[in-house]
Amino acid sequence: MTMSDIKADDAGEKVQQVQPSSAGSAPSVVDEKRQDGSIILIPQPSDDPNDPLNWPLSKKIIILLVLFLAMFVGFSAPFCGQLNLNQQAALYHKTTVQITYFNSAASAGLATGGYVWWPLSHKFGRSSVIFWCLVGVLVAQIWAPLMTRPDQYAPELVSRYFAAFFGVSVSVLGPRYLVDMFFLHQRGRAFTVLHLALNFGASAGPTFSGFIAANQYWPVEYWWSVGLTAFTLIPVFLFLEDTTYDRSEGAVNRVKPASFLRDRFETFFPGHKVVPHKSWRETAVVFFRPFKFFIAPVLLIIAGFDTISFGFYVALNALTPVWLQLPKKAGGIYGFTITENAGFTFVHWIGFLFGLVYGHFLSDRIPLWLARRNKGLWKPEFRLYSLWPTNFVLMPLGLGLVGISMEYKLHWIAMAFGQLFVTIGSMVSIPVTVNYICECFRSHTTEVTLVVNSMRLFLGLSINFYINPWIDKVGIGWVYGSMAFFTVFAFLFLILLMVAGHRIREFTPFHTDDSEEGRAVLAKDEAHGL
Numbered sequence: 001m002t003m004s005d006i007k008a009d010d011a012g013e014k015v016q017q018v019q020p021s022s023a024g025s026a027p028s029v030v031d032e033k034r035q036d037g038s039i040i041l042i043p044q045p046s047d048d049p050n051d052p053l054n055w056p057l058s059k060k061i062i063i064l065l066v067l068f069l070a071m072f073v074g075f076s077a078p079f080c081g082q083l084n085l086n087q088q089a090a091l092y093h094k095t096t097v098q099i100t101y102f103n104s105a106a107s108a109g110l111a112t113g114g115y116v117w118w119p120l121s122h123k124f125g126r127s128s129v130i131f132w133c134l135v136g137v138l139v140a141q142i143w144a145p146l147m148t149r150p151d152q153y154a155p156e157l158v159s160r161y162f163a164a165f166f167g168v169s170v171s172v173l174g175p176r177y178l179v180d181m182f183f184l185h186q187r188g189r190a191f192t193v194l195h196l197a198l199n200f201g202a203s204a205g206p207t208f209s210g211f212i213a214a215n216q217y218w219p220v221e222y223w224w225s226v227g228l229t230a231f232t233l234i235p236v237f238l239f240l241e242d243t244t245y246d247r248s249e250g251a252v253n254r255v256k257p258a259s260f261l262r263d264r265f266e267t268f269f270p271g272h273k274v275v276p277h278k279s280w281r282e283t284a285v286v287f288f289r290p291f292k293f294f295i296a297p298v299l300l301i302i303a304g305f306d307t308i309s310f311g312f313y314v315a316l317n318a319l320t321p322v323w324l325q326l327p328k329k330a331g332g333i334y335g336f337t338i339t340e341n342a343g344f345t346f347v348h349w350i351g352f353l354f355g356l357v358y359g360h361f362l363s364d365r366i367p368l369w370l371a372r373r374n375k376g377l378w379k380p381e382f383r384l385y386s387l388w389p390t391n392f393v394l395m396p397l398g399l400g401l402v403g404i405s406m407e408y409k410l411h412w413i414a415m416a417f418g419q420l421f422v423t424i425g426s427m428v429s430i431p432v433t434v435n436y437i438c439e440c441f442r443s444h445t446t447e448v449t450l451v452v453n454s455m456r457l458f459l460g461l462s463i464n465f466y467i468n469p470w471i472d473k474v475g476i477g478w479v480y481g482s483m484a485f486f487t488v489f490a491f492l493f494l495i496l497l498m499v500a501g502h503r504i505r506e507f508t509p510f511h512t513d514d515s516e517e518g519r520a521v522l523a524k525d526e527a528h529g530l
Contacts, residue, residue, distance in 0.1 A: 033045060034523060035183075035185075038522060038523050039185050039368075039521065039522060039523075040519075040520055040521055040522065040523060041053075041183050042183060042184040042185075042378070042516055042519050042521055043183070043184075043247070046247050048253075050245070050253065050255075050256065051245050051247065052180045052181045052243040052245055053180075053181065053183065053245075055181065060181045060182065062239050063177060063181065063239060063240060063241060063243075064177075064178070064181075064190060064193060064194060066235050066236055066239050066240050067130075067170055067174045067177060067194055067197075067240070068193060068194055068196070068197045069197070069232050069235060069236075070130055070134060070169075070170045070174075070232055070236055070240075071170040071171060071174060071194065071195075071197035071198060071201065072197040072200060072201040072204070073134065073137060073167065073201070073225070073228055073229050073232050074133070074134075074137060074164075074166070074167025074168060074169065074170055074171070074201065075110075075167060075171070075197065075198050075199075075200075075201030075202045075205070076201035076202065076204050076205030076208075076225060076228075077137050077140065077141050077163045077164075077167050077201075077205065077225050077229065078105075078106030078109060078110070078160050078163040078164035078167060078205075079103065079106060079201075079202050079205040079206055079317075080141070080144070080205045080206070080208075080209045080221055080222050080225050081102055081144070081156075081160070081209065081218065081221060081222070082100075082102070082103060082205070082206035082209070082317070082318070082321060083206045083209060083210040083213075083321050083325075083338055083341050083342060083345075084209070084210070084213050084218040084221055084338060085099045085100070085321060085322065085325060086325070087217065087218045088156075088218055091148070091150060091218075092150060092152075092153035092156075093150060094153060096322050096325075096326075097322060097467075097468060100318050100319065100321075100322060101157065101465075102156070102157060102160045103160075103314070103317075103318040104318075104462070104465070105157045105158070105160040105161040105164075106160045106161065106163065106164040107164070107314060107457045108161055108164070108457075109160070109161040109162060109163065109164025109165035109166075109167070109168065110164045110165075110167070110168045110171070110453070110454075110457050111453070111454040111457040111458065112165065112454065113133075113164065113165035113166065113167070113168040113169065113172075114168055114169070114171070114172035114449075114450040114453055114454060115287065115290070115450065115454070116165075117129050117133060117168070117169045117172055117173065118172055118173070118286070118287070118290065118446055118447070118450050119283045119284070119286040119287040120283070121173055121275075121446070122275065122278055122282075122283060122286045123275070123278050123280075123283045124270060124275070125242055125267065125274040125275045126173045126176065126177070126242060126243075126244075127236075127240045127241065127242050127267050127268065127274070128267060128268045128269070128270075128274070129169055129173065130169050130170055130173060130236065130240065131233065131236050131237065131240070131268045132268075133166040133167070133169035134166070134229060134232055134233055134236060135166075135233070136162065136165075136166030137163055137166045137167050137229050138226065138229045138230055138233075139162075140159050140160075140162040140163035140166065141163060141222055141225045141226045141229055142222075142226055143155075143159040143162075144156060144159040144160065144163070144219075144222050145218075145219030145220070145221075145222040145223065146219070147159065148219060168453070170197075171198060171449075171453055172446065172449055172450050172453055173446060174194055175191070175194070175434055175435075175438055175445055175446070175449045176243070176445050176446050176449075177243050178190045178191060178194060179438055179442070179445050180243035180244070180245065181243055184378065184439075184516060184519075184521060185364055185368060185521060186364065187364070187435055187439075188359065188363030188364035188367065188383070188386075188431070188432070188435060189359065189360050189363060189364055191359075191363070191431035191432070191434060191435040192355075192356060192359030192360060192363055192431045193356070193360075194431070195427075195430045195431035195434065196352055196355070196356050196427065196431075198430060199313075199348070199352055199355075199423070199426055199427050199430070200348075200349075200352050202314070202317060203317065203345055203348035203349065203352070203423075204349070205225065206317075206321070206342070206345055207342050207345040207346065207348075207349075208221075208224055208225075209221035209222070209224070209225075209342075210338050210339065210341055210342025210345070211339065211342045212224060213338070214337070214338045214339040214342065215339075237264060237268065238264075240267075241267065242254075242267060242274045242275070244274070244275065254273065254274060289444075289447055290447040290448075290450050290451050293441070293444070293447055293448050293451050294451060296441075296448075296508040297504050297505075297507050297508060298437070298440055298497065298501065298504050298505050298508060299437060299440075299441075299448055299451060299452065299508075301493045301494070301496070301497060301504070302433050302436065302437050302452055302497075303451065303452050303455035303456060304455075304490060304493060305429075305433065305490045305491070305493060305494055306429065306430065306433055306452055306455070306456035307455055307456045307458060307490075308486050308487055308489075308490040309391055309395060309425055309426055309429045309430075309456075309487060309490065310426055310429070310430060310456045310457075311456060311457070311458070311463070312399060312422070312483050312486075312487065313422055313423065313425070313426035314457070314463075315463040315467070316399075316402065316419065316422055317348075318463075319463075319467060320344075320419065321341055323406060324336040324340075324341050324344060324412075325337075325338070325341055333406060333409050334412050334415075336412075344412070344416065344419075347416045347419045347420050347423070348419065348420075348423045350420060350423075351419075351420050351421075351422075351423025351424045351427055352423065352427055354420075354424050354427075355390075355423070355424050355427030355428045356427070358386075358390070358424075358428055359386075359427075359428060359431060359432075362386050363383075363386055363431065363432060363435075366382070366385050366386045367382035367383050367385070367386075368521065368522070370382040370385060371521050371522055372522060376520050376521060376522035376523070377518055377519070377520055377521070378516055378517060378518070378519045378520070378521045379501070379502070379517050379518075380436055380439040380440050380501065380515055380516065380517055381436070381497055381498050381501035381502075383432055383435055383436040383439065384432065384433075384436060384494050384497060384498055385498065386428070386432055387428065387429055387432055387433075387491070387494065390424055390425045390428040390429065391425045391428070391429050391487065391491055391494075392488065392491045394421040394422075394424050394425050395421060395422055395424070395425025395426070395429075395484075395487050396484035396485070396487045396488050397418075397421050397484070398417070398418045398419065398420065398421025398422035398423075398424075398425065398484075399418065399421075399422055399480050399481070399483045399484040399487060400418070400480065400481055400484040401414060401415075401417055401418030401421065402415060402418035402419065402422070402480045403418075403476065403477040403478065403479065403480025403481045403483075403484070404418075404477060404481075405418060406476045406477065406480070407475065407476055407477025407478075408477070425487075433452070434449060434452065437449070437452055439515055439516055440505055440515050441515070442515055442516060467479070502517065
């Protein structure tokens, strides 16, 4: 965030307000607030200091960082045992590929958990659900290292499922906080920061565990996660606030109690002080609401793209330890130890850093630049243009390089560059596509986030079960080469959205026109400045 953002968040100059208009039409002019006289604040904040849009930037950043930490815990916990394959294979009398089924169990938990937490958040509040889901992650992380008998392979799998089942809550509920707190021109950076935790957690969990348990028995790799999860409950309890706010005329919003402890009790414990009362029947109706978006064309396109880009990244993460640690005498190429494998995962950290910097500087600037060329009017599809270099070029190049490295037994550095490019593509694509789909369905951000989140995990969930027959059929080089071509093919559908996104969104069944398309995001003098 920059100093100019602080000015936008803390106060806005009363000028001319632009009301929503159809795409390409001229906006009408009424009373409005701007940032620095150039960027129009969308949505327009009310005059109430309790409106999340009016909260100080420092408070918004603290809540964003708390969500980041909770999401990091939720995505690192299920994958803690990803590197120590041989010890677990020997204990449970399974192959190393069968041990990687732990990752599939985790992916299944990530794909299904949100369908429970979404309706419950309507009954108990988003913050309460996140807090108690972290308690569930804590229980699952204590459960896993206790499964040390040869007949406990199945319970260990189940513990990985529930760690992810509880851990996915922030991924599903978190984007709504960002949409509630941040203006349109700030969301790209906010989504980039939050979703860094998703990829970073899935990679850092194996890294930390690999170094900790490299020369010890495998259960020890879980205990750092237990401590971090327990710690995370503290900032969540102290700082996480509900961001629900109704700006419609005559709406009555919750009055925050003066007592801090009473506010925390109302936020995190059963009751209906934070959210309106809903019966269990009404909660069941909420449960079914996301399913109507499964047939929305724009959502299916984004979910298909994410399934390829993120699914192959998940598959790469899950299977790379098998390829790296396979002993040379058994036909392996690299013969890494667990410590060397853990060191190799720092490649992902470099990719995350690059993706964070890229997203911070370009995820909002590119759409605003395109808005200037469109007479200052906004289109959600402007978000997608930032994916050209990372997902049309780097990601397929990276997958191809991984395949070539293993096919022709190149040095591990070539393999590392391939992993780096794939990581960058995944890191950049998720916040951009989630942000885009939230802006397409402005009043249904959690529902569409839930659907996209679950659909993009299906490939990562299943690939471990058929990767070996696929390799036997065409060879490992062509397996990853085919993945590279699939990523290019998937990007063609994003190009379709860039060209005809408005018309595609009009075909959405059950759709209400609640996107921010056609809104003037730049003042006239700024829009005509380029």
